[in-house]
Amino acid sequence: LSEPAPTITFLSDYGLEDEYVGVCHAVIARRCPRAQVIDLAHGIPAGDVRAGAIVLRGALPFAPAGVHLAVVDPGVGGTRRAVAIGAGGRDGESHLLVGPDNGLLMPAAERLGGVNDAVALDASPERLQPVSSTFHGRDIFAPVAAALAAGAALADVGEPLGPSALVALELPVATAGPDGLAAHVVHRDRFGNLILDATAEQLHEQGIAPGAAVRVAAGAAVHAGRHGAAFADVPPGELVLYRDGLGMVALAVNGGSAHARLGLERGDELTLAPAQRQ
Amino acid sequence: LSEPAPTITFLSDYGLEDEYVGVCHAVIARRCPRAQVIDLAHGIPAGDVRAGAIVLRGALPFAPAGVHLAVVDPGVGGTRRAVAIGAGGRDGESHLLVGPDNGLLMPAAERLGGVNDAVALDASPERLQPVSSTFHGRDIFAPVAAALAAGAALADVGEPLGPSALVALELPVATAGPDGLAAHVVHRDRFGNLILDATAEQLHEQGIAPGAAVRVAAGAAVHAGRHGAAFADVPPGELVLYRDGLGMVALAVNGGSAHARLGLERGDELTLAPAQRQ
């Protein structure tokens, strides 16, 4: 009986224009030829640890148990640690996350059931030597992820580290104010949809019910929208506030681009309120 | 003796900047770890069902028999059906196409030998629940494709549907007029080549023979080109009309960009005629 191939999910801000992702795949294939690598996303904005953490947290619950390699690493070559983290408990599945100790992995580890144990990889026996100071994806993270996929234990690839030593990450959250829910654009996707740092619970607390008309204020402009479930819940060309695939609140224009309509970029603030509120 | 891994080809307009494609891969790997996923293209212009249908029709004859997942789905969450289609006959190969019932799959199904049977997936036992209203790629199409790759029959994944109930798709076609063949730009590729909605037969009917000089009229501008087989059939910097890899007529500039030369975008019209015609 042949065992299923071990899987390694891979998320980064390397983009796909350059060879960085491909070289990491090559390194993995040398160390663990059986591993199946699943590219989750490589278009995280360069150096944006929080955007990477949000996508990783949203995507990993859909992935098989296994190894998860994630690299958004503006501090590469500096003093930040390289780590591998054991997480799990949810559904009895066990996960191993590998990446920089800058908070990138933590929201996903929490979502998967919490951190169980961790090791520091900076002197890992699995690292490629000489280790460069600018490409730890290739020289540390990918070979360690491959070793774990091949069956190595955490203790085989690094030095034990107390989970409390791991760097935490503060994610942006929308806040309730006098004019409504002040939220921020976390991400603009290919379709021009704007993903916000607000939750469905926060909409509920604001009295923004499913189906209700919504007031979206951004700078001096005010836009009319509706809280729906699907794009088609509003007429073509109109603004809909919905819960996106990763569970975040998002804004779309049915058949169009909310980005183009609202003129908002990542990081910009907007205020959501029921339409009747003035 | 180990059987070859089942294959799933995957085409979409999700792009590769966001995590949408990666999450679908993750869902497939959970349901059918043995499946080998072949990404055909994810850069179909957002919501352009016809562009997606043309690429799918051209690409699938080069793919192994198996499951074909395709998602260009501007009507997601609305009233359009989700379907899986059995197609084949050509070369005795059997194909299963999975995607929205908006015509996207139909030209490919025809090219592969025609529709044999179909099922509606909207209440598929394989769907991920709760099904979102904005990401059926993840919640319906990917898990159904994975189930079919794992050996499920069409009848296992949906409700039978008469092939005549499937939504057809009208593809753009060049038309002969008094000034020549009026064609449209279907796609502009990375090299600046312009793929047209014209066929080699239509060129022949216009008297545009291989090797002949061609008159290309676009708006007020008229360009001189040549009907060739290879880019190198014209001198560097000159315009060549050729049959592209998917069998469509296309325009290129040898060593340059037909897009930049002609200033044409997707959807724009141009007229092709033998050079001697005034």
Place this chain on the structure above:
Amino acid sequence: LSEPAPTITFLSDYGLEDEYVGVCHAVIARRCPRAQVIDLAHGIPAGDVRAGAIVLRGALPFAPAGVHLAVVDPGVGGTRRAVAIGAGGRDGESHLLVGPDNGLLMPAAERLGGVNDAVALDASPERLQPVSSTFHGRDIFAPVAAALAAGAALADVGEPLGPSALVALELPVATAGPDGLAAHVVHRDRFGNLILDATAEQLHEQGIAPGAAVRVAAGAAVHAGRHGAAFADVPPGELVLYRDGLGMVALAVNGGSAHARLGLERGDELTLAPAQRQ
């Protein structure tokens, strides 16, 4: 005991917007379903054989022994040959490179240990017929690479060719001048880092020591930088000259973009000198 799947690395200038890469994957899967394809990079600038050669040379030493498919092919359909090359010796590993005979494969073949033997593929029994004149990636290179991965010998896929018949490639190199080391931008990556055609040895010859201050002259502008190993070796926002992951000298701005700071594009010249030199 099951053998590990054969690997095919794949580099091209096809980009990932169109279906060209995906169709090559499909062709490989039909011919050699067991093959594992590793996409090294598909964002090589269109038609830039030298840029492709530099990336291939830098990336292949990290890849498993096996078949390496590379297509940057501005002369497709013209008189250039299609070739497969046996290379190796380094570490006792054996490599087979497949692509156009325009020099693209040669620096990598040298780096892997030198050319051992070669065959011309233009009449390969493995090619897909009819062979198009514009897409040899699909019609010649991918099926030949797949056949080799499936175990075919070089002699099975083409006509023997003396290694001396292969087209060589002149790569750009920085040159020492009175004002310092005159280098060129070979590539700008996603992070805005500028990869140069200079080597660490050349910096040493100029007296640019690790840790030393560097003078970077580009056109009329002069910038101050430092020779470091990691981005963090300079304060945020400052310019660092470093050895990049592929072994080339590169310029970065810590936490920023050297491309934006210096306003340089691929091909532009700049001069590197110790800061004390006037």
